[in-house]
Amino acid sequence: MSRIKVLKTYKLYIGGKFPRTESGRYYSPEVEGVSIGNICLSSRKDFRNAVVAARKAQTAWQDRSAFNRSQIVYRIAEMMEDRKTQFIDELIIQGSSKKAAKTEVENCIDDIIRYAGWCDKYQQVFSSVNPVSSSHFNFSIYEPQGIISIIAPEENGLKGLILSILPVICGGNSCVVLASESQPLSAVTLGEVLNSSDVPGGVVNILTGKRKELLTHFATHKDVNGILYCGNEKKEIELLKSGAASNMKRFQSYETIEEVSPYLILDFQEVKTGWHPIEKMSESGPAY
Amino acid sequence: MSDFNLSVVPVDQLGVFERVSRFQKRSIKGTSKIQGLKMALNMIDLTTLEGADTENKVKQLCNKAQHLHQNLDSLPTVAAVCVYPSMVKIAKQQLKNTDIKIASVATAFPSGQSPIEIKLADTQFAVEEGADEIDMVISRGKFLEGNYNYVYDEIATIKEACGSARLKVILETGELGSLDQVRKASDIAIQAGADFIKTSTGKISPAATMPVTLVMLLAIKDHYQKTGQMVGMKPAGGISTAKGALQYLIMVKETLGDEWLNNQWFRFGASRLANDILMQLEKRNTGHYQSPDYFSKD
Numbered sequence: 001m002s003r004i005k006v007l008k009t010y011k012l013y014i015g016g017k018f019p020r021t022e023s024g025r026y027y028s029p030e031v032e033g034v035s036i037g038n039i040c041l042s043s044r045k046d047f048r049n050a051v052v053a054a055r056k057a058q059t060a061w062q063d064r065s066a067f068n069r070s071q072i073v074y075r076i077a078e079m080m081e082d083r084k085t086q087f088i089d090e091l092i093i094q095g096s097s098k099k100a101a102k103t104e105v106e107n108c109i110d111d112i113i114r115y116a117g118w119c120d121k122y123q124q125v126f127s128s129v130n131p132v133s134s135s136h137f138n139f140s141i142y143e144p145q146g147i148i149s150i151i152a153p154e155e156n157g158l159k160g161l162i163l164s165i166l167p168v169i170c171g172g173n174s175c176v177v178l179a180s181e182s183q184p185l186s187a188v189t190l191g192e193v194l195n196s197s198d199v200p201g202g203v204v205n206i207l208t209g210k211r212k213e214l215l216t217h218f219a220t221h222k223d224v225n226g227i228l229y230c231g232n233e234k235k236e237i238e239l240l241k242s243g244a245a246s247n248m249k250r251f252q253s254y255e256t257i258e259e260v261s262p263y264l265i266l267d268f269q270e271v272k273t274g275w276h277p278i279e280k281m282s283e284s285g286p287a288y
Numbered sequence: 289m290s291d292f293n294l295s296v297v298p299v300d301q302l303g304v305f306e307r308v309s310r311f312q313k314r315s316i317k318g319t320s321k322i323q324g325l326k327m328a329l330n331m332i333d334l335t336t337l338e339g340a341d342t343e344n345k346v347k348q349l350c351n352k353a354q355h356l357h358q359n360l361d362s363l364p365t366v367a368a369v370c371v372y373p374s375m376v377k378i379a380k381q382q383l384k385n386t387d388i389k390i391a392s393v394a395t396a397f398p399s400g401q402s403p404i405e406i407k408l409a410d411t412q413f414a415v416e417e418g419a420d421e422i423d424m425v426i427s428r429g430k431f432l433e434g435n436y437n438y439v440y441d442e443i444a445t446i447k448e449a450c451g452s453a454r455l456k457v458i459l460e461t462g463e464l465g466s467l468d469q470v471r472k473a474s475d476i477a478i479q480a481g482a483d484f485i486k487t488s489t490g491k492i493s494p495a496a497t498m499p500v501t502l503v504m505l506l507a508i509k510d511h512y513q514k515t516g517q518m519v520g521m522k523p524a525g526g527i528s529t530a531k532g533a534l535q536y537l538i539m540v541k542e543t544l545g546d547e548w549l550n551n552q553w554f555r556f557g558a559s560r561l562a563n564d565i566l567m568q569l570e571k572r573n574t575g576h577y578q579s580p581d582y583f584s585k586d
Contacts, residue, residue: 221576221577
């Protein structure tokens, strides 16, 4: 006797919970004419709720020690390794070949490990002690900006997602991500992985839906501090940039992100420079 | 006191929760929402009750009470500012040419663990300094011991000391234990002469909740139907969102009616609520979601 297959409900990931969209709407992206599932069509209110959750979580995430953030990011990789077959299956549904899917998932897990390493190292590499011509110890360090809204790349559903989210959260930011419109399955599953891997609820929030509906709100929400855009649609970039100007959000765009890089962490960091008085150098010489 | 006659009214706890969950499912949009939000703003007792309060902090709060947000036109002011007795004089000076009332907590707020002489002196001091309204706390210890006469007499004595100032009686419902107790305390306070009954000090959790407020509103309703006298209601503490405030307004309208929908008879004790409402109004104005960074804190 054949059994009836239990189909998965793909939901959003907001504040550590998996709500359906408040709008009650959904859409069905297709691969070669076949629907890959019913996906939540997020509304601006879902986005607003996600920003509230992200703001709530951000300070505590920033205040964790860099080493602890590193441990948590490593844990994401562990959990993903566990769920490898699911990610592979979903990539295949979204149109990948079996071999390509396996490679993509494995590369993603390795990339997460690389970012786990960078969590407690980018400060050491990029912070500086600056020469100044007075009796001061002068140093510059990096601090996260706050909430970053991420428009994940349309292609490479999983890889694009990982490589845009990870550098943002490694640096102590929280984020609201709009997943690929045509390849959203991995995003929803990634939410489940994040939820089981000690990443505090609200640090990463994942929405699915249409760029056309949501971009304006991603651009104009005043409690968002930065925007990371992946793609090359001129009109979308223009829209985001003008919205970003309204409250000086930092805007960063890439056509695609291919590799792990600590410079991507710096994209959404502020530099803080401190002046600390020291003894008069002319009398005792530089003692530090 | 011979006129104190406490008849115990049982509370249907499940019924209260069911009723409250109905209020929480209403959707208020468009112009009704704007109207509701402005009404809620006008009912706020803008509050600062910290050990760390300074003169300048109170001055700043008074300024905020008058000028909630410069970008928005035709905003009401808040109903009152609520401060400790030592700050009443400063608030009075700051608000002298306005309609904004000055409320002062008194009677050894927030615990109420002092002898009646001290509580009386505390109240008299606040009234002499110029408070228009006194927020007193009941002796929860005595109430829980079952010494209802003591609680009644205490409220009546303080009411006398208030003179023309209106008296709000804080039940501190988070310490009372059950909705039945809340109802009992409400009845005592109302009979002893409270002008307002108020849920909480805001110093302990849980503070104001909708079920507790509903029980208190029902006590007010019963009293009104029996005697024709209106008593005000003030939920305080923990109400920080515009959406929550609207739900309270719906509850008041549908429990007591339109007569209570003004700041003469209904207040919110809150410090963060005002900014959330302002953010909502600004959102309606500009179409953009707002950040707390663009609104003054006090």
